[in-house]
Amino acid sequence: MHIYPDAKAVVRDLAPDEPVILNRPHAALRAARFFIEKFPGKPLYAVKANPTPDLIQTLWSAGITHYDVASIAEVRLVRGLLPEAVLCFMHPVKTPSAIREAYFQHGVKTFSLDSVEELAKIVDACRNPETGEPATDLRLAVRLRVSSEFSELSLASKFGCDLIEAPQLLQQARQHCDWLGVCFHVGSQAMTPFAFVQALDRTRAAIAEASVVIDMIDVGGGFPSSYPGLEPPPLEDYFAMIARHFEALPIAYNAELWCEPGRALCAEYSSMIVKVEKRRGEELYINDGAYGALYDAAHVDWRFPVVALEDDLRDAAQDFAFYGPTCDDADYMQGPFALPGDIQAGDYVEIGMLGAYGTAMKTGFNGFGNAAQVLVADEPMMSLYRGDRVRPDADNVVSLR
Ligand SMILES: *Cc1c(COP(=O)(O)O)cnc(C)c1O
Numbered sequence: 001m002h003i004y005p006d007a008k009a010v011v012r013d014l015a016p017d018e019p020v021i022l023n024r025p026h027a028a029l030r031a032a033r034f035f036i037e038k039f040p041g042k043p044l045y046a047v048k049a050n051p052t053p054d055l056i057q058t059l060w061s062a063g064i065t066h067y068d069v070a071s072i073a074e075v076r077l078v079r080g081l082l083p084e085a086v087l088c089f090m091h092p093v094k095t096p097s098a099i100r101e102a103y104f105q106h107g108v109k110t111f112s113l114d115s116v117e118e119l120a121k122i123v124d125a126c127r128n129p130e131t132g133e134p135a136t137d138l139r140l141a142v143r144l145r146v147s148s149e150f151s152e153l154s155l156a157s158k159f160g161c162d163l164i165e166a167p168q169l170l171q172q173a174r175q176h177c178d179w180l181g182v183c184f185h186v187g188s189q190a191m192t193p194f195a196f197v198q199a200l201d202r203t204r205a206a207i208a209e210a211s212v213v214i215d216m217i218d219v220g221g222g223f224p225s226s227y228p229g230l231e232p233p234p235l236e237d238y239f240a241m242i243a244r245h246f247e248a249l250p251i252a253y254n255a256e257l258w259c260e261p262g263r264a265l266c267a268e269y270s271s272m273i274v275k276v277e278k279r280r281g282e283e284l285y286i287n288d289g290a291y292g293a294l295y296d297a298a299h300v301d302w303r304f305p306v307v308a309l310e311d312d313l314r315d316a317a318q319d320f321a322f323y324g325p326t327c328d329d330a331d332y333m334q335g336p337f338a339l340p341g342d343i344q345a346g347d348y349v350e351i352g353m354l355g356a357y358g359t360a361m362k363t364g365f366n367g368f369g370n371a372a373q374v375l376v377a378d379e380p381m382m383s384l385y386r387g388d389r390v391r392p393d394a395d396n397v398v399s400l401r
Pocket of ligand 1: 222
């Protein structure tokens with residue numbers, strides 16, 4: 001497949017009327033190598049952040065062997081691409097048919113749960129269909145509810161059992177498996193390593209109360225990436241803090257430490273070229289939006305980095321808001337996005353850091369949603385992995401070219 005040097009080369013070649021997604025395998029490879037070398041345990045890739053097959057193959061080639069899957073479609077997808085990968089079904093509410101297919105057809109042994117009902121469901125679904133004997137090779141992970149107070153996107157209210165119920169659930173789960181873990185998720189884009197400290201403190205309390213042997217601690221996702229106005233401390237600080245608090249847990253001497261990064265492994269993988277269809281004052285009508293890869297820009301006012309792709313724009317940067325292409329008023333992204341003041345209809349803009357929960361969110365609503373995908377060789381607009389993070393006070397025109 002042809003590899004373009006950068007977004008400008010794509011515009012010169014294609015002059016695209018629809019958005020184009022630019023993928024950077026080298027950026028995903030670097031992120032994966034970083035986690036494999038520096039995280040003091042095993043990193044699983046959380047597939048929902050970006051299920052693009054090329055990305056999954058790239059992560060596998062970088063050495064990511066374990067995958068956090070949350071639906072039977074994700075199980076089938078990853079198993080189809082990677083026959084030898086270890087798949088862990090980490091959605092705490094599953095249908096029996098999904099559990100059965102995952103276990104019997106795709107070799108999935110690891111399942112998470114946050115209630116006795118789910119425990120019973122997993123045990124039943126994995127019984128030998130002829131003899132009714134329970135499975136002896138289940139690996140179960142009890143999901144604890146922890147605080148999302150340090151994260152930009154909460155995952156605290158939907159899943160996870162309360163600390164009060166956790167000891168009993170751990171004891172019950174222990175009776176159905178030889179390998180028992182505890183997992184949690186501190187919320188996405190955790191802006192301080194202390195997010196993991198509070199979660200590991202709760203984990204310690206639950207394990208101490210239960211007094212069962214724990215074979216694995218899975219600290220989940222939440223590892224941040226870098227965005228304008230959201231520049232986290234170095235990931236090494238997170239890893240060091242997690243390692244220290246993991247060491248202090250009352251668990252088996254050979255217990256494993258896992259994590260499930262989604263965002264941190266793939267945020268830098270993709271950017272997108274959009275075209276300005278119309279300008280109305282400080283509002284730009286572009287051809288992707290709330291129902292496309294800019295879901296978070298519309299729904300939680302995420303400010304992705306932007307750069308104008310025309311060489312003849314001369315004016316100083318000013319702040320713009322974006323309208324997406326659908327006929328819905330909610331298809332609006334307030335930004336602000338700083339672009340040259342003389343930008344106009346027909347010009348192209350590259351929007352960066354869309355590899356996680358960006359391109360994965362695209363829908364076909366209103367007939368918009370097509371986007372070609374191409375490979376580019378240049379650097380992502382921002383990076384946590386090359387040691388040149390932009391100053392926290394810098395604005396969101398990040399020119400690295
Ligand atoms: C979404 C999710 C992840 C990935 O979270 P990030 O914040 O993208 O790292 C990991 N584990 C589970 C169970 C999830 O639901």
